Amino acid sequence: MSHHFPALLVIAPLLSAFFISGAGWLNRRFCLPLAVASLGVAGLSALSLFWRVVQQGPVLYRLGGWDPPWGIAYAVDFLNAPVLVLICIVALLNLWASHRQVEEQFKEKTGAFYTLYVLMVTGLLGITVTGDAFNLYVLLEIASLSGYGLIAMGEDRAPLATLNYVYMGTIGACFYLLGIGYLYIVTGSLNMADIARILPGLYENKAVLTALIICLVGLWLKMAFFPLHVWLPNAYTFAPVPSAALIAPLMTKVMVYVMIRLMLTVFTPGYVFSTLGINDAVVWFAVIAIVMGAILALGQRDLKKMISYIIVAEVGYMVGGAWLGNRAGMTGAILHIINDALMTLCLFLAVAAITYRMKSYTFSSLKGLIRKMPFTMGAFILGGLSIIGVPPTCGFFSKWYLITGALQAGHYGFMAALLFSSLVNVVLFFRIIEIGFFEPFNEGHGHGEHGPEPMNEAPLSILVPLWIVALGLVVVGVYTSEIITHVLQFAIPKAIL
Amino acid sequence: METVFSIKPLLAVLVSVAAVPFLIWSRNPNTRETWTFAAAFVKFGIVLSMLPAVLSGTQIVCKVAQVMPGMAIAFRVDALGMLFALVSSSLWIVTSAYSIGYMRGLNEHGQTRYFCFFALALSATIGVAFAANLFTLYLFYEMLSFATYPLVTHHQDQEARSSGRKYLLYIVGTSIGLVLPAMITAYALGGTLEFSTKGFLAGTGSPALLTALLFLFVFGFAKAAVMPLHSWLPAAMVAPTPVSALLHAVAVVKVGVFSVVRVITGVFGVDLLQSLHLSPVLTAVASVTILVGSFVALSQNNLKRLLAFSTIAQLSYIVLGLGLLSPKGMTGGILHIAMHAFGKITLFFCAGAIFVATGKKNISEMVGIGRRMPVTMSAFFLGSLSIIGVPPCGGFISKWYLVTGTLEANQMPILFVLLASSLLNAAYFMPVVYRAFFCTPEEALFENRVQEAPLFCVGPPVITAAISIILLFYPQPFFRLAESAVRAITGG
């Protein structure tokens, strides 16, 4: 049984999607338990796989018993094992936090929501676990299509925002497919390990270069790497909060993972960083992404949009770190995949709590909120501190590695951009704290009159997962050393110094 | 040097954090204050219990967690940290008493929040004092910045809001913008962040780079209020006076200076700085801050702002003492951490007591106040004597050592700076005292009737003033700590 875990990871949520969809017709009460059960199975598989990888090294699973390169292989190694666990944890916590809101908001569409939800997770898990380049495309589309559905369930402007996302997402996925096509022409294989075996002799071939660049452009579109980010802010803002809290932490991060997988596993670091000669340009684009993301976030007047632009900047962190071409930068980028997913989840769950009570997420609805919802705002501030990069929250440590990487690579522009974005994040979050702290909730009260505002916290079903994530930020931060020495350092090839 | 493992440093840090839930849950203000006192006394007790060991030359270490390869949250209690912890934890007790008098006297809102963040701030302060490496120091430094923000902006009005902005902009802006890159560079160069008596940067980088690093650190720890990054301090005076007193005369600003001292001694090492010829530059920066701060203080009418500028000037004494790189000068600088703390907190307490009793903030409105509040103003007089540096107060000792340090280092211009500054100190403090006591009955703005602030407001300044005097005659614990700290640094 246990050796089937890699398949179970994808199959459990995939199958449950059908049942949930059926349950949605028959009896809506069964939807949530089914979703929880399937994601729980996936989560347990991911955890035990993670454990096995840490103990015994990478795991290779042959789907249907076919040996690679003919059959599809699922490969779990040090790079994707933590990402798998991360996806399951985020999905489960968000499910816990948002089920109340889902049932109140979607009513008869609850079944549809949960179906899409587990399908999205299926896609993300599949993307992460698969060792087959084309299989990755299919799962990418599963994740994207269900993601479109989840986003489109949102408010008034959601369909238009989603349609724009569909255009961009499709172009991105098609580019990736095209790149894989070129790789297939050159190598005749779709298995990542197999391609990696064949490629080194073919690096002279211009088609290999074309393939890599086309794939990268596709992935950058999907991960909203500036200036290909235009679809993201609206899509995440108008999405219903339960969807946004799943998609925002995971989608972009999983795409970053795919990029790193491509750079490290399919291609060799030597080729990517030296022969190709584009790393400096990419890092400069990352600098622009970080700076523009930060500046655009400053101009926003509502929470979700602000966080969306912060994500744009954070994507710049990860892409830049990965392309610095040294060990510290790559460690920072991979670490930031984990950390940023948790931070974004923390912020979005806080937004969920705020929206649940205030029915709004604009800045003006935050007035007096520190008094009214102290626990929510406390977790929000903790998330903000992590985004700023204050120790001992995890955001500090990935930033530390990224800056060290920038320093070692001599890329001072990237270092300055990271510091600049930290400073802007201070402004962003303390602006919110100011609104929550200084401005009286009820306009009728004048300044100086501090009548005790009634505390009106979000329900525990949101608060508990929110605080689990918020404390998780600190725990992950303190355990950074363990994560790096036991997992991440093996994920990066020795060729990268 | 002997090293002992003990979790006492960790306990000393955590005790006030642990008190926070009790503060929140206690329904009754009296219970709440009892918890504050309990935490304060326990904290002081733990710190005190480590004193004999430290005095006998032992180091107490405690490693909490390895957060990154080669980087840990760890504590190490040495003489320098002990001195600072002793000062701040003992003053927390006094300030807690004062807070009760002040906050209740003015019927302030949000007192629970106030006491909670005060406790957090103290945890962070002790954390900085006991930090064994730069990372731990930075961690608690940042924690202190964020924990004090709600205290500075306690009044929640427009003025507090803009001051809070300025406060954060300076404090967090510099710590992220300057200290963080400097710290990462230092780690990249030295491969460690552990403080050592000889520093770990010697011979790792070009002189230009190391000089740049030093300045990133010195200015980056903006809590030290070295000019031109000083203007958050006067702005932060919108805070309630106990906050100004403990945090902006002792904890926050001293954390800044302490961090600078740690970096100079533990990261760079005296020998390295000497070989880089950085002493004149450091002393010049400090001297400018001392003189300009004192001159600006002369022109202040708001008493708390005057004290703020005086603090800016006095903090640079410490930087100056260290910058001299001579044993005597360094002893003086380190001693000044303690001496200035007791003197300045007395002055702040008095300013607050005046505000509670009369509602006056400006010096021009305090003519003849000595007749109404003789005890408070006597304490004020003693406090200002300590700051000026004349007997019978402790400030004399640290100044004496600074002066002999300048002679030792053969830095005559600095001697003049110190003397000029003492004169300036006298010039801005003495008129306040003079006009409080000696004025014609027509000039007096107060009736000739003794009416002091509540006991909780008057007691603390009297106590701290008394300690100031005692410190002149019995400076032993601080003096021996400072001496052994300097001995460790200079290796002599």
Added chain:
Amino acid sequence: MSGIVATIIAKYNYWIYICLMMIGLYAMITKRNLIKKIVGMNIFQTAIILFYVSIGAKRGGTIPIIEHAHGGQSHAVEAVHYINPLPHVLMLTAIVVAVATLGVALALAIRIYNRYRTLEEDEILSRIRGS
């Protein structure tokens, strides 16, 4: 000159797919009508499907079914005679994906139409700003 022409003619399948892709991209970028954009998107996807199909093709090749599998006269299979089936099989999946994407896009277009009573992006945007 003739060299370029020869290259173009020799690799005409690539040029066709690139032209189709560009047409699709052009429609998606410049057209302001949502349906036209969706059509452009579909052309874009189809271009890539054609690209894949064309790389599997072989002049003179036939479908990869071995004729004499169950006969006595079994002989060695010569790859030259058969087209590569794998890209075609992959494209079955890609076609499904394309259809699903089209379905989602059209469903969204319907919802947008029901809400704004128009499919012209400019009008929708002006209505969003107006309201």
